[in-house]
Amino acid sequence: MKTISRAIVSGAAIGGLLVLTGCAMFRVKVADKDVANLPAYDATYGAQDLRNLSEKVATSIAASDFVKNQPGNLIMIIYGVQPRTTTFVDTQAMTDRLRHILMQKSNNKIQFVNESRRQELMKEQGFQAQNATANTRTAVGKQLGAKFMLTGALIEMQKQTGKQVRVSKTELMYYQLTIEITDLETGIIAWSTQEEFARAAREPLIGW
């Protein structure tokens, strides 16, 4: 009996030591990840989806006949993507990325006015008008007006498994991104594109 007790105590002590010192789960671990292949930890919209959707939509716009047939440069303004979701999606991150990819893919045929920095722009021009030399100050009243407006909406739909005896629940998320380019002169939607994806995730209902 005594031997068994000793064995149990020794085993527990060794096990405890192994867990605390040897097990990787108890150590801090930092590793860089390939941003092109980020894993999804749940069914909701994440960084990889931001990348994929922006890439697909930008490619679709840049390769479209609408862009190709435009004489000269296309000056656009982005008025945001509406997040019609239940999660707080940062759609400004999407438009930032969209702008960047569109400029790259179109070889700067598509140009954007900086709508988010207008206040700063005016402030700087005012400062230059008062303080900069005549040779270096930027001319006022020469800003280019946008001909097209880029807007969009990200739609989310969610389904969950119903109430039943089970140990896990499955959640299905569907996302659809619609991007529209509107002619500011006529108000007509000149181009529109849509991308979608769905993802299911199973989560345990009982955990430690």
Next chain:
Amino acid sequence: MRQAFPEMPPFLRCGAVLAVCLAGFVAGCASPPLQTARANFYAGRFKQANTNLAAIPKDDKDEILYLMERGMIRQNLGQYESSALDWRRAGELDAKLDTYSLSKGVSSLIVNDRMLSFRGMPFERTLMYAFLAKDYLADSNWDYAAICARNIIKKLEALDGFPDIAYGRYMAGFCLELIYDEGNAAIQYRAAARLLTSNVLIDPLSGDILPTTNVVRSATPIAKATLQTKPAELVCFITLGRLPTGTIYGNFYSHLPPYAEIYCNDEYLGRSYPFANTAALMGASQRRLAAMQLAKDATRIAMKIAISEAVKQQNDALGALVWLALFAMEAPDTRCWETLPLWLEIARVPCPADLKSYTVVFKNAAGTPLGSKIITTPITRRGHTFISFCRDVGR
């Protein structure tokens, strides 16, 4: 030195000491900063209340509760961004609690329900999004307010026997109206109208709130006759009082509600109407959970008796001690979001097109003035609609 319980094996002695320590720790351990913060909040000392909850312990079982309380305190301080972050974090933590924790579940069966992570009643979780929406309305972030609306709807569509909330429905409808999703807004306005027990009608097309006095209830929407003439409208979310704690008895809707009158430049613009009473919501939620709670309490008591009996068979004195320790830990789980107001009311009134400030006069049901506030912030604008809210913590 005389040894206590000489015939008892050492591991049992250690267990008994640990149990007593645990009992003292768990049953007697309150959260002084939280209580102080609440006291400061209701005394109108919002800054001090915020300081009390400056450091919220991570992974604490009450983290959601701390965040809910701090969110409310910060909203009343006008710190809408940080208030929103608190409530969003609480929402994220709540989503994670869908997974039942075995360890906490078992310990709640041995100790008490306070061992479980706080989630709040379904109405508290729903109202959190209604208050979060107000943070975004104050920041003119209509898209994020609409996200709150969708979360409110999502929760109210899965009630599972818990009470529906007219205030939540109206807030959802209003946030959707602000992003021009009028169809879905009308659905929510209709749902809110169905829930209202007070003599108030809601026009599902415009969201107008009208008293039923001298108005014939009809199936057709009420014409927004004043739309053509009035320059603007003010939608003001007015909250009054304090959610009572503990078990709620009686029907709070039978109590005559206080209300608020709105004035601008000494001109009477209109009054608020009650859309929800949190005590009534709490009472209904408690009744919904009563059977489940009773079964759980009975199981826990049976388990405590079984444990103490098992120890008693080894040692009478220790058995009694364990019995004492286990039942000393028995305490009802009365945790709730205490900075929630008692009355949730809404006023939708015509107002001047250049509204900069307005006065709210709080009145009891008999019309006696209880106090007043001049509101200059938050007042935001979307088209011809001004949006604002205010809280009277004193009544």
